[in-house]
Amino acid sequence: MTVIATESLSKRFPRVTALDRLSVDVGPGVTGLVGANGAGKSTLIKILLGLSPATEGRAEVLGLDVATKGGAIRERVGYMPEHDCLPPDVSATEFVVHMARMSGLPPAAARERTADTLRHVGLYEERYRPIGGYSTGMKQRVKLAQALVHDPQLVFLDEPTNGLDPVGRDEMLALIRRIHTDFGISVLVTSHLLGELERTCDHVVVVDGGKLLRSSSTTDFTQTTTTLAIEVTDTDEHPDGTRAVREALHARGVTVEAGSGLPGAGHILLLTAQGEETYDVVRDVVADLGLGLVRMEQRRHHISEVFKDDQETEEQQRKEAVGHGS
Amino acid sequence: MAAEHPVATPAGDQTRIHNIGYRAYDGPRLGRSYATRSLYSQSLRGAYGLGRSVKSKVLPMLLFVVMCVPALIMVAVAVATKANDLPVDYTRYAIIMQSVICLYVASQAPQSVSRDLRFKTVPLYFSRPIETADYVRAKYAALASAMFILTAAPLLVLYVGALLAKLDFTDQTKGFAQGLVSVALLSLLFAGIGLVIAAVTPRRGFGIAAVIAVFTISYGAVTTLQAIADAQGSTSAIPWMGLFSPVTLIDGVQTAFLGATPSLPGGHGPSNGQGVVYVLVVLGLIAASYGLMMRRYKKVGL
Numbered sequence: 124m125t126v127i128a129t130e131s132l133s134k135r136f137p138r139v140t141a142l143d144r145l146s147v148d149v150g151p152g153v154t155g156l157v158g159a160n161g162a163g164k165s166t167l168i169k170i171l172l173g174l175s176p177a178t179e180g181r182a183e184v185l186g187l188d189v190a191t192k193g194g195a196i197r198e199r200v201g202y203m204p205e206h207d208c209l210p211p212d213v214s215a216t217e218f219v220v221h222m223a224r225m226s227g228l229p230p231a232a233a234r235e236r237t238a239d240t241l242r243h244v245g246l247y248e249e250r251y252r253p254i255g256g257y258s259t260g261m262k263q264r265v266k267l268a269q270a271l272v273h274d275p276q277l278v279f280l281d282e283p284t285n286g287l288d289p290v291g292r293d294e295m296l297a298l299i300r301r302i303h304t305d306f307g308i309s310v311l312v313t314s315h316l317l318g319e320l321e322r323t324c325d326h327v328v329v330v331d332g333g334k335l336l337r338s339s340s341t342t343d344f345t346q347t348t349t350t351l352a353i354e355v356t357d358t359d360e361h362p363d364g365t366r367a368v369r370e371a372l373h374a375r376g377v378t379v380e381a382g383s384g385l386p387g388a389g390h391i392l393l394l395t396a397q398g399e400e401t402y403d404v405v406r407d408v409v410a411d412l413g414l415g416l417v418r419m420e421q422r423r424h425h426i427s428e429v430f431k432d433d434q435e436t437e438e439q440q441r442k443e444a445v446g447h448g449s
Numbered sequence: 450m451a452a453e454h455p456v457a458t459p460a461g462d463q464t465r466i467h468n469i470g471y472r473a474y475d476g477p478r479l480g481r482s483y484a485t486r487s488l489y490s491q492s493l494r495g496a497y498g499l500g501r502s503v504k505s506k507v508l509p510m511l512l513f514v515v516m517c518v519p520a521l522i523m524v525a526v527a528v529a530t531k532a533n534d535l536p537v538d539y540t541r542y543a544i545i546m547q548s549v550i551c552l553y554v555a556s557q558a559p560q561s562v563s564r565d566l567r568f569k570t571v572p573l574y575f576s577r578p579i580e581t582a583d584y585v586r587a588k589y590a591a592l593a594s595a596m597f598i599l600t601a602a603p604l605l606v607l608y609v610g611a612l613l614a615k616l617d618f619t620d621q622t623k624g625f626a627q628g629l630v631s632v633a634l635l636s637l638l639f640a641g642i643g644l645v646i647a648a649v650t651p652r653r654g655f656g657i658a659a660v661i662a663v664f665t666i667s668y669g670a671v672t673t674l675q676a677i678a679d680a681q682g683s684t685s686a687i688p689w690m691g692l693f694s695p696v697t698l699i700d701g702v703q704t705a706f707l708g709a710t711p712s713l714p715g716g717h718g719p720s721n722g723q724g725v726v727y728v729l730v731v732l733g734l735i736a737a738s739y740g741l742m743m744r745r746y747k748k749v750g751l
């Protein structure tokens with residue numbers, strides 16, 4: 124089942140091309156839309172809501188054509204804008220009830236769903252106070268609540284973590300996860316930070332300059348390889364324990380890379396685990412050498428590393444300078 | 450969709466024991482026209498400060514009272530003195546009270562549309578099933594209705610008073626009906642002009658000042674020129690001048706067709722032919738206001 128499908132979708136403004144022949148399919152679940160400022164994320168959302176016509180190509184949301192079925196799409200979809208959108212002189216309850224009615228909910232249902240939704244996003248007593256006095260975190264929650272209040276099948280969240288501190292960011296990300304797992308609503312969430320979407324999303328779409336850079340599920344990124352990080356002690360017999368282990372492992376046919384770029388680099392060995400036996404090999408090698416094993420841990424690849432690698436290869440291909448050696 | 454299932458109580462929140470899980474909504478979704486009506490009623494209530502802070506109720510409520518008090522006094526006098534007519538015609542009342550009406554539209558048109566622009570709530574509306582035209586219609590209809598309530602309420606007071614004073618029923622009913630038609634036209638015209646001006650700026654203060662300026666300056670200029678023309682004896686130009694201010698426009702229409710005595714200097718009301726021009730200009734302005742607002746909001750988008 125496809126929730127969002129675009130086909131060669133382009134949007135050209137007089138001076139910039141915001142989207143450039145973007146073709147992407149998005150399934151149910153939480154999908155991250157990642158790109159730098161000006162990559163075209165918000166432009167894509169506006170087109171998907173049927174509010175801004177595409178210059179070229181086509182797009183469907185929940186099987187409905189954005190060019191002709193905008194109204195039907197907007198009835199089934201929620202939208203949280205990246206900018207402020209809340210009047211300061213009304214309470215969260217009044218505002219969300221009004222927005223629920225604007226989505227077509229009868230008055231009684233609008234009130235009931237507002238109370239439920241505000242509770243789910245974590246607003247309690249403060250919901251009766253004027254929004255003007257809220258913190259950024261609380262305002263983001265109200266913005267999220269108005270996008271969820273009519274129980275849409277899909278929500279577009281445009282930079283929901285914008286302006287939040289690390290704790291607020293984590294809470295927001297956890298909430299976004301719950302929108303899918305607990306509420307059963309699919310999510311398209313944008314961010315310019317790849318790292319923060321890794322834990323939250325099932326699927327990540329990366330756009331750059333309006334072009335599709337990559338679209339894959341996050342498990343693809345993070346589970347293709349398991350990397351083991353090993354750190355050992357030195358002994359009199361082996362003054363450079365790290366090197367001794369590397370050579371011994373090499374002799375046993377296990378390829379090892381130095382953990383450069385990590386804290387304590389040079390003392391950490393990274394190797395690709397080929398299943399259970401790799402652990403045994405490492406244990407035996409270290410024991411044979413009489414060294415102490417300080418740590419042996421599984422490292423999940425961060426998406427950001429995957430993309431960094433990707434982009435670096437690409438850059439090298441373009442014969443552009445590669446700076447830092449991470 | 451997600452079934453009901455319990456969710457752990459948030460830590461440190463012992464009062465919320467029954468934190469039930471997410472409930473999907475499978476009730477009716479009433480769609481676009483219902484949403485438009487909801488926006489209309491919210492905006493109409495908002496025009497009298499209902500559903501808003503106490504502070505925002507003060508001015509519209511005060512203006513409403515100020516509109517009605519003279520009518521009450523007139524009625525009281527008419528009943529007490531057993532007069533055989535009301536001190537003013539139904540159609541004159543709004544002309545006499547024009548500064549109160551002007552103040553009302555100047556304060557409420559910006560609160561209705563500038564707020565949505567300033568706090569960027571407009572994009573949220575357009576992320577819902579409604580279209581640009583629905584938003585514009587709801588806002589226009591709401592302010593026009595609010596102004597009709599403001600201008601028709603004192604006429605109702607006069608009418609009820611006139612019946613209590615046992616004045617001629619047929620005469621009074623006819624006058625009242627003519628008055629209602631006149632203030633309905635006035636409400637549409639004033640609300641349209643006020644909203645167009647207010648929708649240009651997200652700054653409420655500018656909006657208020659601009660609306661007051663347009664109404665008072667145009668009225669001042671037109672009546673001054675008419676007075677000069679009257680003094681110089683060029684009376685034929687006087688009715689044409691009235692086309693250039695909202696208040697004199699309404700005055701002209703009701704003089705020509707609604708049995709009103711002209712408030713123009715020297716009693717030079719428009720002829721029936723000129724009256725047709727007045728009506729066309731009023732209707733044209735109403736249509737133009739709507740068209741301009743549509744253009745404005747097409748551009749706002751998200």
Ligand SMILES: Nc1ncnc2c1ncn2[C@@H]1O[C@H](COP(=O)(O)OP(=O)(O)OP(=O)(O)O)[C@@H](O)[C@H]1O
Nearest residue numbers: 136139141158159160161162163164165166167315
């Ligand atoms: N209405 C418009 N008219 C002209 N150019 C526009 C318009 N809207 C967007 N753009 C341009 O299109 C490009 C993509 O903009 P968009 O807002 O979609 O980026 P974004 O990925 O959402 O960026 P950000 O992370 O800053 O929100 C930008 O170069 C922007 O300047």
Ligand SMILES: [Mg+2]
Nearest residue numbers: 164165166205
């Ligand atoms: Mg954006």
